[in-house]
Amino acid sequence: xxxxxxxxxxxxxxxxxxxxxxxxxxxxxxxxxxxxxxxxxxxxxxxxxxxxxxxxxxxxxxxxxxxxxxxxxxxxxxxxxxxxxxxxxxxxxxxxxxxxxxxxxxxxxxxxxxxxxxxxxxxxxxxxxxxxxxxxxxxxxxxxxxxxxxxxxxxxxxxxxxxxxxxxxxxxxxxxxxxxxxxxxxxxxxxxxxxxxxxxxxxxxxxxxxxxxxxxxxxxxxxxxxxxxxxxxxxxxxxxxxxxxxxxxxxxxxxxxxxxxxxxxxxxxxxxxxxxxxxxxxxxxxxxxxxxxxxxxxxxxxxxxxxxxxxxxxxxxxxxxxxxxxxxxxxxxxxxxxxxxxxxxxxxxxxxxxxxxxxxxxxxxxxxxxxxxxxxxxxxxxxxx
Numbered sequence: 001x002x003x004x005x006x007x008x009x010x011x012x013x014x015x016x017x018x019x020x021x022x023x024x025x026x027x028x029x030x031x032x033x034x035x036x037x038x039x040x041x042x043x044x045x046x047x048x049x050x051x052x053x054x055x056x057x058x059x060x061x062x063x064x065x066x067x068x069x070x071x072x073x074x075x076x077x078x079x080x081x082x083x084x085x086x087x088x089x090x091x092x093x094x095x096x097x098x099x100x101x102x103x104x105x106x107x108x109x110x111x112x113x114x115x116x117x118x119x120x121x122x123x124x125x126x127x128x129x130x131x132x133x134x135x136x137x138x139x140x141x142x143x144x145x146x147x148x149x150x151x152x153x154x155x156x157x158x159x160x161x162x163x164x165x166x167x168x169x170x171x172x173x174x175x176x177x178x179x180x181x182x183x184x185x186x187x188x189x190x191x192x193x194x195x196x197x198x199x200x201x202x203x204x205x206x207x208x209x210x211x212x213x214x215x216x217x218x219x220x221x222x223x224x225x226x227x228x229x230x231x232x233x234x235x236x237x238x239x240x241x242x243x244x245x246x247x248x249x250x251x252x253x254x255x256x257x258x259x260x261x262x263x264x265x266x267x268x269x270x271x272x273x274x275x276x277x278x279x280x281x282x283x284x285x286x287x288x289x290x291x292x293x294x295x296x297x298x299x300x301x302x303x304x305x306x307x308x309x310x311x312x313x314x315x316x317x318x319x320x321x322x323x324x325x326x327x328x329x330x331x332x333x334x335x336x337x338x339x340x341x342x343x344x345x346x347x348x349x350x351x352x353x354x355x356x357x358x359x360x361x362x363x364x365x366x367x368x369x370x371x372x373x374x375x376x377x378x379x380x381x382x383x384x385x
């Protein structure tokens with residue numbers, strides 16, 4: 001039997017990891033908060049990066065090769081064949097998304113988001129000086145067509161250029177947006193003249209039993225939209241940065257207005273790592289998804305046994321569990337209580353939307369089964385103190 005990808009012990013992780021996940025909190029706090037995995041690396045990536053270092057191939061990247069590799073992977077994974085010429089290589093997904101939004105909207109202009117949603121969306125909109133308009137998800141964590149139309153109407157009521165920042169698949173709920181949901185979004189966006197930018201970084205991480213991922217740019221009506229993609233989340237390569245902005249057929253003129261300088265932030269070693277992952281790391285990814293699916297099932301059993309008042313919908317994608325802890329009586333930010341009393345760090349729900357996240361936490365499943373068990377044990381212990 002092969003060694004698990006997600007099998008490292010806490011002692012091994014504390015010894016070997018120097019990233020923010022394992023350094024942000026004191027040593028007695030178990031970190032299941034930020035979205036990085038406690039994963040053994042993909043061997044193909046290790047080999048490619050090691051070989052590049054050995055031969056001194058540490059200069060600037062060559063964007064056309066990276067874009068071509070993304071096109072090949074996307075075709076293999078989802079049967080979609082985007083033209084590499086419709087891509088711009090950028091530093092990472094959020095830089096690509098924010099620069100695209102800067103292009104499509106004006107200073108102080110509206111960008112719609114759907115909380116609860118990835119907390120960096122809030123920060124990047126603030127950083128680029130855009131006004132947030134909210135179209136909350138349904139209580140089931142799905143896109144809400146009526147909320148979208150209301151928000152699009154509000155965003156465009158004064159004649160301003162407006163955009164919608166889509167999280168596809170959705171973080172933190174783990175929902176995989178269906179073709180019908182995405183088609184309804186495209187219809188509403190076309191009706192109100194709202195441009196869509198889709199963050200698709202979690203796309204490789206659809207879990208066993210989950211519905212197929214639908215790239216937003218394959219949806220009829222999304223021809224003037226953009227998507228931003230990177231293999232960094234699927235293969236745990238956040239420290240090796242690169243990504244692409246992909247333009248729909250009617251958005252290529254806009255893409256041409258994104259300055260070539262944006263390609264300069266992409267890491268050559270990041271591109272080498274990503275290309276190796278997409279070309280030679282598909283078996284590793286399959287094993288990882290199976291282990292993440294097992295951890296998801298394990299968490300469900302543990303919650304039912306130790307924290308039956310916690311409600312959740314098992315994620316269809318990502319390695320993130322969005323837990324409704326309101327029945328526990330721990331206040332607006334249960335993560336603070338779990339951290340202080342139970343010494344386990346989880347994502348703070350209100351960071352994903354002050355209203356939509358109140359009483360919730362986000363738990364990172366991408367660790368060993370033993371640490372998932374330990375996290376739930378610690379969470380449960382806070383209720384008896």
